[in-house]
Amino acid sequence: MSTGDFAARLGAVVAARIGAPGTISNLQRLTGGANKTTWSFDAEIAGRREEFIVQLSSAGAVEQPNPLADISPHITADEDARLMIAAVRAGVPAPRVRTIFEPADGLGPGYVTERVAGESLGPKIVRDEKFARARSLMTAQCGAILAAIHRIDLAEVPFLPYQDAAQLVAAQYRIADYYGLRHPAVELGLKWSAENAPKNPRRTVVHGDFRTGNFIVGENDGIRLLLDWEIAQSGDPMQDLGWVCVKTWRFGGRGAVGGFGKREDLFAAYENAGGPRVDPKQVRFWEAFGSVKWAIGCLRMGMRGIEETGIERCAIGRRIEEPLWDFLNLIEGRDE
Amino acid sequence: MPRSMPDAPTILGAAVKYLEEELMPTLAGYHRFKTRVTINALMTVKREAELRAAQAAGEAERLTALVGHDGEVEALSAELAERIRSGAVSVDDPSLRAHVRQSLADALAINNPKWMAR
Numbered sequence: 001m002s003t004g005d006f007a008a009r010l011g012a013v014v015a016a017r018i019g020a021p022g023t024i025s026n027l028q029r030l031t032g033g034a035n036k037t038t039w040s041f042d043a044e045i046a047g048r049r050e051e052f053i054v055q056l057s058s059a060g061a062v063e064q065p066n067p068l069a070d071i072s073p074h075i076t077a078d079e080d081a082r083l084m085i086a087a088v089r090a091g092v093p094a095p096r097v098r099t100i101f102e103p104a105d106g107l108g109p110g111y112v113t114e115r116v117a118g119e120s121l122g123p124k125i126v127r128d129e130k131f132a133r134a135r136s137l138m139t140a141q142c143g144a145i146l147a148a149i150h151r152i153d154l155a156e157v158p159f160l161p162y163q164d165a166a167q168l169v170a171a172q173y174r175i176a177d178y179y180g181l182r183h184p185a186v187e188l189g190l191k192w193s194a195e196n197a198p199k200n201p202r203r204t205v206v207h208g209d210f211r212t213g214n215f216i217v218g219e220n221d222g223i224r225l226l227l228d229w230e231i232a233q234s235g236d237p238m239q240d241l242g243w244v245c246v247k248t249w250r251f252g253g254r255g256a257v258g259g260f261g262k263r264e265d266l267f268a269a270y271e272n273a274g275g276p277r278v279d280p281k282q283v284r285f286w287e288a289f290g291s292v293k294w295a296i297g298c299l300r301m302g303m304r305g306i307e308e309t310g311i312e313r314c315a316i317g318r319r320i321e322e323p324l325w326d327f328l329n330l331i332e333g334r335d336e
Numbered sequence: 337m338p339r340s341m342p343d344a345p346t347i348l349g350a351a352v353k354y355l356e357e358e359l360m361p362t363l364a365g366y367h368r369f370k371t372r373v374t375i376n377a378l379m380t381v382k383r384e385a386e387l388r389a390a391q392a393a394g395e396a397e398r399l400t401a402l403v404g405h406d407g408e409v410e411a412l413s414a415e416l417a418e419r420i421r422s423g424a425v426s427v428d429d430p431s432l433r434a435h436v437r438q439s440l441a442d443a444l445a446i447n448n449p450k451w452m453a454r
Contacts, residue, residue, distance in 0.1 A: 184413060185436045187420035192427045252454060311370065315377050321443040322451045328437055 001107075003027070009106050010041070010054060017099045018112065019045035035074065036230075040115055051115035052098065055080075057108055068178060071171040074230050077101075077109035079159045083205075083229050084113070086156045091148040093225050116225040118216040125217050126253025126260055135253075137222035138215075139261025142244060143269025145226060150204040150237040150275055157205060160234040165197035168235075169289065172296050179303055185324045186299075189292035192331060197289075198282050201236030208232050210240045211249040212258040237276060241266065242286025247326040247335075248294055256335075288330045291323035298323070348382040383446045391442040398435045 001009075007027050015022030027041040030053075039054045057077045075083065078100060087094035095113035125131050154160070163171070173190055176183075208231040216225035243249075245256045245263060253259025257266045267278040302317015304310070329335045342350075355375050363371055392409050399412035403419070406412075416435075419425040425432050444451050 182414035182417040184416045184420060184432075185440055187417045188427050188432070188436055191420055191423075195427065247454070311377055312373055315373055315380075318377075318380055318447040321440045321447060325440045325444060325451060328433070328440065332433070 006107070010112075011043075013099060013101065013105050013107065014043050014045075014052075014112070018043065018050075025049075036077070036110075051117075053095065053113045053115045054110060055113070056110040068175060071174055073161045073233075075159060075161075075232060077111060079157075080230050080232075081111040083157050083160070083232055086152050087149060087205075087226075087229070090152045092145055092152075093223065094229065095225060095227065116216050118218045118224050120213065120216050120227070122213040122249065122251035122253075122259070125212060125215070126251045126258070130219050131217065134217050134219055134222045135255075135260040138217070139255075139257050139265045140269040141223045142210075142257060142261070143266050143271075143275070144273040145223065146207075146210065146237070146240050147270050147273035147275035149207055149210075149240065152205040154203070154205060154234055157232075157234075160205065160232055162203065162234045164201060164235060165239075165285070165289070166194070166199075168293075169193045169197055172293055175296050175300065179299060181296075181299060183320075185321070185328075186292070186295060189288075189295065189324060189327050192327075193285075193289040193292055196285050198236060198238070198285055201238065201282075202276055203234055204237040204276075206233045206235045206237060207240050209243070211244050211246070212251060212253075212260070213249060236282070236286070238279065238282045239286040239290070241270065241278065241283045242288075243290045245283070245287045246290040246294060246323065248291075248323055284330065288327050291327040291330065294323040295320050295327070344385045345382045348378050348385070352378050352382070380447055383449075387442075387446055391445075395439060395442070398438065402431060402435055 007024055010027075011022055011024045014024065021044055023044040025042045025044075027039060030038045030040055035057065037056050039056070040052070041054065042049050042051055044050075055077060081097045081100045084094040085097050088096055095116070098112045098114060100111045101107045101109060119125055119131070125134065169190060172193075176186055176190065207226070207229065209228050210226070214227045215223045216227065218224050244258050244266075250256070250259030255261045256263050263280070263283070267280065267283070270278060298316055298318075298320040301313045302320070305313030305315070305317050326335070352375055355371060355378075360368065360371055360375075396406070396409050396412065399409065399416060400406045402425075403412055403415050407415075416425070416432075420427065420432070441452065
């Protein structure tokens with residue numbers, strides 16, 4: 001599909017299902033990966049200019065056989081949209097879905113959401129003076145948003161894959177083995193995780209990538225939007241609280257929570273907003289295991305860097321020791 | 337035959353100096369970002385050329401003590417990894433912890449020396 005065809009088909013969908021005349025302008029590709037591309041555009045709706053985002057799955061592309069596909073499942077574009085609709089209904093600042101594409105639209109799987117202005121770059125949010133006020137609000141906002149996510153009725157989103165802690169650890173072992181990795185620090189991390197995995201955890205919606213970098217932030221009002229719902233699962237709600245504390249996502253900022261807040265403030269805000277009672281030890285497990293998981297993520301990126309001879313992914317491959325170092329400090333009580 | 341001169345770290349240092357001081361100021365956006373990533377990658381390779389041989393000698397000594405026999409660093413490290421997986425070595429073993437900590441510190445000294453100060 002050429003950009004011209006894409007614009008024409010998108011315009012027709014906008015006019016028919018969002019509002020007439022639906023004239024499109026400023027269509028710009030923001031990011032493009034193997035699985036999906038993101039575009040922004042404006043459209044004239046009933047005499048007003050409105051701002052939108054469109055997500056497209058690469059349906060036309062030849063599906064690469066991926067032996068690891070079942071290990072880190074991505075929900076489909078359709079499910080992603082349905083989850084965001086359920087999240088908005090539960091009071092979560094998720095992207096507002098305006099239309100989901102149908103086969104007759106000729107666009108492949110995807111959807112249109114309302115565009116929200118603000119900053120998403122982690123280093124800017126955690127370090128720039130101009131986000132100081134935002135940072136002072138964000139810990140409480142994280143607590144309230146997480147409590148709302150974990151309240152979503154699972155019956156509304158039955159397509160979410162479920163994995164408990166032990167299954168998630170087993171999946172990481174399979175990835176390490178797939179790449180033939182035999183690395184003492186990774187093995188130490190995986191074994192510790194297998195031995196310390198919480199049993200019989202509560203089961204709720206889990207965003208799965210709740211962290212700085214996936215927030216759209218305003219200088220005076222903090223978190224406006226929570227992005228990237230495509231690896232959502234159901235499972236132990238504490239994993240979202242642990243993941244936002246993983247040191248990589250602090251981007252050099254101060255504060256264990258996302259580079260801006262204190263763990264105890266996050267837990268208090270979460271409980272005050274109606275979230276289930278927090279067991280800090282369990283959150284710590286998820287932060288430690290999250291570090292190991294990100295180390296294996298670096299391995300995967302590095303292997304793709306070798307295949308593609310791409311400098312950025314090669315560089316990420318060399319970041320594998322950062323989260324392993326953080327992991328070791330965490331389990332030895334040497335972290336902040 | 338004597339080693340060719342200049343040595344690898346010196347050549348990499350000269351390449352980085354050109355990229356950083358002459359090329360970077362002329363760039364913006366995408367190419368500025370990619371060149372920054374490239375400079376960092378070249379600096380990693382430079383530190384590896386400078387530090388790795390001495391690190392590997394220390395690593396071989398530690399691994400020999402841990403697994404009980406000598407051999408190539410890669411093979412000993414893989415053997416230790418398997419012992420951790422099988423449970424033959426406990427994850428709480430202080431000598432294992434000390435080895436892993438030192439190996440990570442060595443790798444970070446090459447890949448991202450700033451990380452340990454964070």
